[in-house]
Amino acid sequence: MMRTRPLKVALLGCGVVGSEVARIMTTHADDLAARIGAPVELAGVAVRRPDKVREGIPAELVTTDATALVKRGDLDIVVEVIGGIEPARTLITTAFEHGASVVSANKALLAQDGAALHAAAEEHGKDLYYEAAVAGAIPLIRPLRESLAGDKVNRVLGIVNGTTNFILDKMDTTGAGYQEALDEATALGYAEADPTADVEGFDAAAKAAILAGIAFHTRVRLDDVHREGMTEVTAGDFASAKEMGCTIKLLAICERAEDGASVTARVHPAMIPLSHPLASVRGAYNAVFVESDASGRLMFYGPGAGGAPTASAVLGDLVAVGRNRLGGTTGPGESAYAALPVSPMGEVVTRYHISLDVADKPGVLAQVATVFAEHGVSIDTVRQQGKDGEASLVVVTHRASDAALGGTVEALRKLDTVRGVASIMRVEGE
Structure with a gap:
């Protein structure tokens, strides 16, 4: 039977991703209700510019006071898609304190303070879900922490940034130089006006920290991840790679040492053989290769960014958290029991x-x-x-x-x- 009282959801941020979350909540309301077991009600939207027209969102739901919104006390779920460290960190912990579970897409915050956020969620008996933080629409976090919970993951190797993959793919297939490929990525909207976070590997490093922590049941922070950007990759490097039967990708690599006593996490450009599945990942797509004892090799592939794909992952978490809310339980929290050292x-x-x-x-x-x-x-x-x-x-x-x-x-x-x-x-x- 469906519960008639709706689950109240607050949305922090209404940009590219947030607006898609709101749209899907509205257009797929009946399906979401059937899947969760209760209707879902958008109870408030916190934004920086209240005068901007937001199609499909009633003006009375829009506020610039995000703190007051998360303190209401009647919210079931807070969806955080504003990004950055502050005020996101304070808003998330405040949401827990006032009775709401949280769905986030904030990779930078989770990579830096994931342990503290998990501790706050556990203290207040609430959920913290963040599938959208790593690979957009690609289901990756849930398979790692649930589907592979009975297996031993030894390596996670992947392309987790669409902008850099687009640039390197253009350099590979057209012979373009780095700047020429970056200019095209910017013109097409794949690269930001300031692409530093992408091309210098900061975005991928945050994702690597999250993946390593989940895969190896160990706390891995952003500072633990070795990071190198791809701005120095040249057409000559690609020519050399082709002579070796390789191409070049910016990879996030998380590995367990052969003796199992430590782990490493790193992001840098690398040559990979054309025979490897990651070599054929083109354009702005992402793909992650997982190697484990029992399952062997698994590959997850799809769009790793964009409003609709990322919103898809957010809504998937919202359904899971909503079900937990109705059942009076919570999903998996942090698993850091292994506490393995992170090697230099x-x-x-x-x-x-x-x-x-x-x-x-x-x-x-x-x-x-x-x-x-x-x-x-x-x-x-x-x-x-x-x-x-x-x-x-x-x-x-x-x-x-x-x-x-x-x-x-x-x-x-x-x-x-x-x-x-x-x-x-x-x-x-x-």
Whole structure:
């Protein structure tokens, strides 16, 4: 039987995502009610600009006083889609204190203060759901913390930012340079006017922190994630990648150490073989590869951003939280029992592609090989091209630690015969 008293929902933020949430709540009201077991009522919408026309939202529901809205005391669910750290953090904790559960899409806040928010939710017996914070419409958080709860996840490898994937895909398929591809992404609306959060990896790093925490039952904060942007990736890097049968993606990589005693989380550009499923992810799409003991390899693919896709994930959480509310229970909270240490980047082991500008004369290759050997980094392949006293030397290594590779590069820079280190890129997905 359906409960007649509606679940009251407040919406914090009514931009691209928030307006889609409100629209779907209205147009799919009957379906949502049937799925939850009670009608859903939009009880208030907090915005910064009250004079803006918002189609389908009654003017009397709009307010600029978000604090007063979450303090009402009669709300069942607060949906937070304003982003940022403050006032979102205070508004969420205030919502818990006044009896509401929370659905959020705020990756930055969850990556920084997820543990404190989970603790506040538990203290007040409320839900904190955030499927939309990591990969838009792609169901990922719920499979990790529920469907794979009986499995042991060892690795999460993925493309979790559509803007960067669009840019790198354009560079790969058209031969465009970074700036040209970024300009096209901006013109098409894929990149913000200030794309720093995307292209420097901050957005992906926040998502990696959330994914690692859930996958490994360990608290992983944004500061624990090694981050490198993709602004230095060149057309030459793509040419080298193609010669190796690879392409380049900005990857979020969360791994459990082979001995299971620690974890790592990192974001950086990497070469991956064209045979890997992530290599075929085009445009602004996202995809995440999960490797676990029992399930093996799983891939989740779809639109990772945008108003409607992100709203889809928000509404999915709203249905789950609404059902919990009616049943007088809560869903899964934070699972951090493993409390594994997060290892520094220097302990990460992978392969590397290093491009050097060197003097074109006898003995250079021997000098370079000696430096690699002295630092315990084994060379897999070497390719050299020379002309008019200048040469380019491309070295691909076997697996080595990041610390060992760093020491190798530092020593290479000191060689008189090495004019410069043109690029260093990790090789993943093999």
